[in-house]
Amino acid sequence: MTDHKQEAAKAAVSIINAGQTIGLGGGKTIAYLAELLAENPQLMQSLTVTSSSFETSVLLHAQGFRLVAPSFISRLDIYFDGCDVFDGALNALKSGGGIHTMEKLLASAADRFVLLGDAGKFQAALNPAFPLAIEFLPQALTIVKRRIGELFPGTRFVQRMSSEKNGALISDNGNMLADIHFDTFPAPDQLNIQVKMIPGIVEHSLFYGMAHQAIISGADGVRHIYPV
Numbered sequence: 225m226t227d228h229k230q231e232a233a234k235a236a237v238s239i240i241n242a243g244q245t246i247g248l249g250g251g252k253t254i255a256y257l258a259e260l261l262a263e264n265p266q267l268m269q270s271l272t273v274t275s276s277s278f279e280t281s282v283l284l285h286a287q288g289f290r291l292v293a294p295s296f297i298s299r300l301d302i303y304f305d306g307c308d309v310f311d312g313a314l315n316a317l318k319s320g321g322g323i324h325t326m327e328k329l330l331a332s333a334a335d336r337f338v339l340l341g342d343a344g345k346f347q348a349a350l351n352p353a354f355p356l357a358i359e360f361l362p363q364a365l366t367i368v369k370r371r372i373g374e375l376f377p378g379t380r381f382v383q384r385m386s387s388e389k390n391g392a393l394i395s396d397n398g399n400m401l402a403d404i405h406f407d408t409f410p411a412p413d414q415l416n417i418q419v420k421m422i423p424g425i426v427e428h429s430l431f432y433g434m435a436h437q438a439i440i441s442g443a444d445g446v447r448h449i450y451p452v
């Protein structure tokens with residue numbers, strides 16, 4: 225059976241040129257991309273690579289990539305990442321991994337931000353099947369919760385809790401995380417700004433108008449999609 229995440233990763237390799245500085249996000253499609261690059265030592269050794277994901281960084285380090293911390297990269301040729309879902313304008317929700325702050329930082333530094341995944345990620349519109357994740361300062365917990373309730377009445381605010389200890393899930397940046405569940409998904413352009421403007425919120429997981437291209441694979445083969 226065709227693994228569509230792997231097929232999308234194969235297509236992604238074809239748009240990478242020797243000598244480029246590449247950013248990789250998290251997830252299975254990205255892990256395939258790292259594996260495929262490692263199978264081409266000449267290309268791999270020519271690349272400078274960084275990642276928003278600790279898990280991907282461990283993988284890249286083990287495979288012998290030239291890995292540079294994001295703190296020392298000001299510009300990327302291409303940033304590749306998966307997502308939960310994206311629409312025709314390539315607005316993407318990237319809530320699942322809880323690392324959207326670093327993902328957005330690297331996406332913003334890239335000449336090209338390319339979404340990768342199976343065809344199921346592409347939907348006509350963002351919808352309530354996926355929440356919006358927020359990363360916020362621990363001190364802002366109840367203020368942010370109140371503000372979200374005022375701006376979006378009827379939404380469910382679910383703080384992410386640790387499965388390993390009794391307490392909050394703490395992000396890679398030492399902050400807290402929560403998911404906002406909507407009954408009707410708000411207009412992405414307004415949601416993007418309204419949530420970003422709440423003091424105490426470091427970043428949210430809607431990547432509005434950021435992606436330049438998506439590469440997906442499904443029953444009809446590989447598709448390259450550009451924002452409408």
Ligand SMILES: O=C(CO)[C@H](O)[C@H](O)COP(=O)(O)O
Binds near residue numbers: 229250253254308
């Ligand atoms: O952004 C993400 C989560 O928020 C991940 O990149 C995404 O979930 C990975 O997807 P996959 O494992 O299907 O490649």
